[in-house]
Amino acid sequence: xxxxxxxxxxxxxxxxxxxxxxxxxxxxxxxxxxxxxxxxxxxxxxxxxxxxxxxxxxxxxxxxxxxxxxxxxxxxxxxxxxxxxxxxxxxxxxxxxxxxxxxxxxxxxxxxxxxxxxxxxxxxxxxxxxxxxxxxxxxxxxxxxxxxxxxxxxxxxxxxxxxxxxxxxxxxxxxxxxxxxxxxxxxxxxxxxxxxxxxxxxxxxxxxxxxxxxxxxxxxxxxxxxxxxxxxxxxxxxxxxxxxxxxxxxxxxxxxxxxxxxxxxxxxxxxxxxxxxxxxxxxxxxxxxxxxxxxxxxxx
Amino acid sequence: xxxxxxxxxxxxxxxxxxxxxxxxxxxxxxxxxxxxxxxxxxxxxxxxxxxxxxxxxxxxxxxxxxxxxxxxxxxxxxxxxxxxxxxxxxxxxxxxxxxxxxxxxxxxxxxxxxxxxxxxxxxxxxxxxxxxxxxxxxxxxxxxxxxxxxxxxxxxxxxxxxxxxxxxxxxxxxxxxxxxxxxxxxxxxxxxxxxxxxxxxxxxxxxxxxxxxxxxxxxxxxxxxxxxxxxxxxxxxxxxxxxxxxxxxxxxxxxxxxxxxxxxxxxxxxxxxxxxxxxxxxxxxxxxxxxxxxxxxxxxxxxxxxxxxxxxxxxxxxxxxxxxxxxxxxxxxxxxxxxxxxxxxxxxxxxxxxxxxxxxxxxxxxxxxxxxxxxxxxxxxxxxxxxxxxxxxxxxxxxxxxxxxxxxxxxxxxxxxxxxxxxxxxxxxxxxxxxxxxxxxxxxxxxxxxxxxxxxxxxxxxxxxxxxxxxxxxxxxxxxxxxxxxxxxxxxxxxxxxxxxxxxxx
Numbered sequence: 174x175x176x177x178x179x180x181x182x183x184x185x186x187x188x189x190x191x192x193x194x195x196x197x198x199x200x201x202x203x204x205x206x207x208x209x210x211x212x213x214x215x216x217x218x219x220x221x222x223x224x225x226x227x228x229x230x231x232x233x234x235x236x237x238x239x240x241x242x243x244x245x246x247x248x249x250x251x252x253x254x255x256x257x258x259x260x261x262x263x264x265x266x267x268x269x270x271x272x273x274x275x276x277x278x279x280x281x282x283x284x285x286x287x288x289x290x291x292x293x294x295x296x297x298x299x300x301x302x303x304x305x306x307x308x309x310x311x312x313x314x315x316x317x318x319x320x321x322x323x324x325x326x327x328x329x330x331x332x333x334x335x336x337x338x339x340x341x342x343x344x345x346x347x348x349x350x351x352x353x354x355x356x357x358x359x360x361x362x363x364x365x366x367x368x369x370x371x372x373x374x375x376x377x378x379x380x381x382x383x384x385x386x387x388x389x390x391x392x393x394x395x396x397x398x399x400x401x402x403x404x405x406x407x408x409x410x411x412x413x414x415x416x417x418x419x420x421x422x423x424x425x426x427x428x429x430x431x432x433x434x435x436x437x438x439x440x441x442x443x444x445x446x447x448x449x450x451x452x453x454x455x456x457x458x459x460x461x462x463x464x465x466x467x468x469x470x471x472x473x
Numbered sequence: 474x475x476x477x478x479x480x481x482x483x484x485x486x487x488x489x490x491x492x493x494x495x496x497x498x499x500x501x502x503x504x505x506x507x508x509x510x511x512x513x514x515x516x517x518x519x520x521x522x523x524x525x526x527x528x529x530x531x532x533x534x535x536x537x538x539x540x541x542x543x544x545x546x547x548x549x550x551x552x553x554x555x556x557x558x559x560x561x562x563x564x565x566x567x568x569x570x571x572x573x574x575x576x577x578x579x580x581x582x583x584x585x586x587x588x589x590x591x592x593x594x595x596x597x598x599x600x601x602x603x604x605x606x607x608x609x610x611x612x613x614x615x616x617x618x619x620x621x622x623x624x625x626x627x628x629x630x631x632x633x634x635x636x637x638x639x640x641x642x643x644x645x646x647x648x649x650x651x652x653x654x655x656x657x658x659x660x661x662x663x664x665x666x667x668x669x670x671x672x673x674x675x676x677x678x679x680x681x682x683x684x685x686x687x688x689x690x691x692x693x694x695x696x697x698x699x700x701x702x703x704x705x706x707x708x709x710x711x712x713x714x715x716x717x718x719x720x721x722x723x724x725x726x727x728x729x730x731x732x733x734x735x736x737x738x739x740x741x742x743x744x745x746x747x748x749x750x751x752x753x754x755x756x757x758x759x760x761x762x763x764x765x766x767x768x769x770x771x772x773x774x775x776x777x778x779x780x781x782x783x784x785x786x787x788x789x790x791x792x793x794x795x796x797x798x799x800x801x802x803x804x805x806x807x808x809x810x811x812x813x814x815x816x817x818x819x820x821x822x823x824x825x826x827x828x829x830x831x832x833x834x835x836x837x838x839x840x841x842x843x844x845x846x847x848x849x850x851x852x853x854x855x856x857x858x859x860x861x862x863x864x865x866x867x868x869x870x871x872x873x874x875x876x877x878x879x880x881x882x883x884x885x886x887x888x889x890x891x892x893x894x895x896x897x898x899x900x901x902x903x904x905x906x907x908x909x910x911x912x913x914x915x916x917x918x919x920x921x922x923x924x925x926x927x928x929x930x931x932x933x934x935x936x937x938x939x940x941x942x943x944x945x946x947x948x949x950x951x952x953x954x955x956x957x958x959x960x961x962x963x964x965x966x967x968x969x970x971x972x973x974x975x976x977x978x979x
Contacts, residue, residue, distance in 0.1 A: 179783070182779045182782075182783075183779075185775075185779075186775045186776050186779055189773070189775040190773065190775060190776070193773045193775075283546050286546065286550055290865070290867055291550060291551035291554065291867065292551060292796075292823075292824075292828050292867060293828075294827070294828055294830075295803060295828055295829045295830055296830070297803075297830035298803055298804075298806070298807035298830075300807070301809070302807060302808050302809030303809075304809055307782055307783070307785065308779060308782050308783070309782065309808050309809035309810065310808065310809075311804070311807040311808045311809070312807075313807055314775070314807075314808075382803065382807075383773075383800060383803060383804050383807070384772060384800050384803075385796040385797070385799050385800055385828065386828075387551060387796045388550075389547065389548045389550075389796070390796060390797075392548070393770065393772040393797045394772075396770065425776075426776060429776040429777075430776055430779060430780060433765045433766065433767075433777075433780070434765060434766070434767040434768065434771050434774075434776060434777050435739055435765075435766055435767065435768055437776060438768050438770070438771060
């Protein structure tokens with residue numbers, strides 16, 4: 174009984190760790206992975222999502238799932254404004270964009286602190302818990318794992334099968350030619366940044382019940398988000414992020430369980446280092462290479 | 474504690490008709506020193522400081538400058554702003570001619586702190602003006618008589634400090650240790666502050682303490698911390714491990730059982746507090762069955778929660794710091810973790826019981842020297858004054874109260890010294906100074922520069938209502954004494970760590 178309970182608990186921990194990494198990285202996948210903007214305001218966009226959901230839920234009494242949807246749109250609109258006013262002036266200038274988004278993050282964090290004060294009352298975590306063999310599991314985290322999987326599928330569908338997805342991929346590959354072919358690249362940039370911001374807001378809202386709602390809460394997500402996206406690589410951002418969150422979680426979970434949170438975090442960082450050393454372009458580039466090779470072998 | 478504790482002051486009270494003067498100590502002291510004199514505090518213990526007190530009332534030398542650094546922006550602003558407000562409130566009150574009751578204790582030690590000790594103790598039954606408590610602190614028909622001040626804020630008989638206005642210079646430390654160092658240099662060298670009150674984390678304190686020592690600056694550290702600082706220039710007014718860890722560990726082992734699981738923040742505060750627990754738990758029959766140190770950046774506690782469940786403790790000692798780590802509570806509650814918890818940091822600083830939805834902090838026990846919910850009349854008066862000045866504040870935390878009374882304590886020490894000369898004021902701080910703070914009586918222990926505190930064991934129920942299950946009216950900061958530290962005789966500028974005491978060798 175003990176062994177299977179432990180195995181179940183490890184599986185659950187693996188799932189929540191992977192979902193946490195994936196949700197942290199969600200908005201950044203689009204903004205860093207596709208647009209190559211090093212968005213240091215990523216955490217603050219997640220914070221805005223959490224605030225939007227908290228206000229919608231606590232002040233306006235919206236049910237939590239609706240509040241999450243509201244916060245997606247709220248942060249997406251904010252992202253569009255941000256892109257139109259500021260970010261679009263910095264395409265192709267990665268370091269300038271880095272400094273600018275860092276400045277934006279400071280303004281957003283401290284601005285929120287001045288307007289809303291040090292803390293917001295939290296949202297209660299929806300759902301109860303199951304227990305089995307001495308371990309128990311939060312229903313909400315199980316739902317989050319499910320949501321993460323459907324978000325992966327949704328994103329894949331969006332970029333693979335919609336005309337926006339086609340235009341976006343074309344623009345990211347070669348903006349000049351895409352423009353020459355009649356793709357409204359400016360609009361694609363605005364939409365993509367807005368989508369990335371909205372997704373950051375969405376995951377901020379989804380993680381809000383598990384977290385302290387505070388002006389600087391976003392910072393906790395920034396490091397995992399960048400590690401996940403960078404380890405994943407830019408060749409195919411979606412498969413990269415999925416691959417890296419699964420792989421990193423598979424390393425972190427057993428070590429964390431056996432040796433504690435500190436060594437779990439160390440293991441995650443070491444794994445990220447090793448992966449980047451072995452696969453400098455990230456997991457997705459390696460996956461792509463393997464697939465290309467296999468395809469080449471088949472065609473021969 | 475109980476809400477009906479506030480009784481009118483009984484006839485034995487000696488404040489009769491003299492409310493314009495500060496009220497302290499035995500009657501003889503009042504009569505001989507307070508008549509018409511501006512001397513605000515003059516105890517039998519400190520006659521050397523009396524010279525010139527009555528003359529120094531005339532305003533001279535401009536404002537008395539109190540430098541105050543806390544984090545008003547950045548990650549630690551949630552605590553820094555509270556403390557900044559505490560300093561502002563105290564300065565406002567000092568400038569308005571108010572002070573907290575208190576003064577040098579005199580030869581009688583702590584027993585003579587109370588305003589009523591000058592008279593013989595009253596034992597009786599059914600006296601309409603007196604209330605009685607049993608040993609557990611509950612109201613009874615007979616037993617130990619007690620009285621309570623309605624408020625401890627009284628007229629100081631002074632305007633500002635020694636007739637000089639108090640100016641608070643309070644820059645923003647921005648949660649950045651380098652900026653803390655720059656600001657400390659600026660406050661000391663350019664602003665030439667008479668007193669520096671600063672510091673939230675131990676890292677901030679250790680960043681600025683060498684600068685403080687270089688300039689022999691009078692420095693007050695108002696935070697609860699891991700203990701051990703023995704510094705001739707530094708006075709620590711927050712509670713330390715022997716005042717918080719030992720009472721709560723003792724209580725929890727008695728009430729819930731011996732198997733303890735510690736989960737602590739992975740830096741010096743968490744490590745050293747866990748070391749205290751490890752050393753002390755066996756002495757009261759406890760056993761540490763698991764220990765985990767969590768980096769400050771961690772905010773997903775799934776694995777830690779599973780580890781607690783695998784260990785099956787009787788209760789969990791959570792020493793989690795910062796807003797990331799307080800995520801542990803809602804996550805543990807959602808996972809169905811229902812072990813009783815104890816802490817020395819949560820609730821009283823970051824008001825987790827107000828922020829998180831019940832029942833995340835159900836059965837949380839915390840030894841604190843202050844928490845906003847303390848039901849005494851003096852604390853309610855303090856809370857009222859606070860929210861009159863800062864109506865938008867979300868909570869008054871433990872350290873905010875510490876800062877508040879520390880500034881008042883500084884004013885008192887200057888009045889005893891009769892000058893703002895920092896060496897003189899340091900000696901006045903070493904004169905056995907006590908103060909009636911909102912928490913209760915605090916006493917600046919001269920040899921170690923730490924305060925005794927009124928410690929309460931607060932607990933939150935399933936609806937996050939706070940109640941108090943036990944209290945200790947005065948716990949001494951004894952650990953440095955045990956190590957033989959005596960700053961009155963020997964100057965020191967270091968921080969002791971538990972490894973230097975065989976008590977912690979295991």
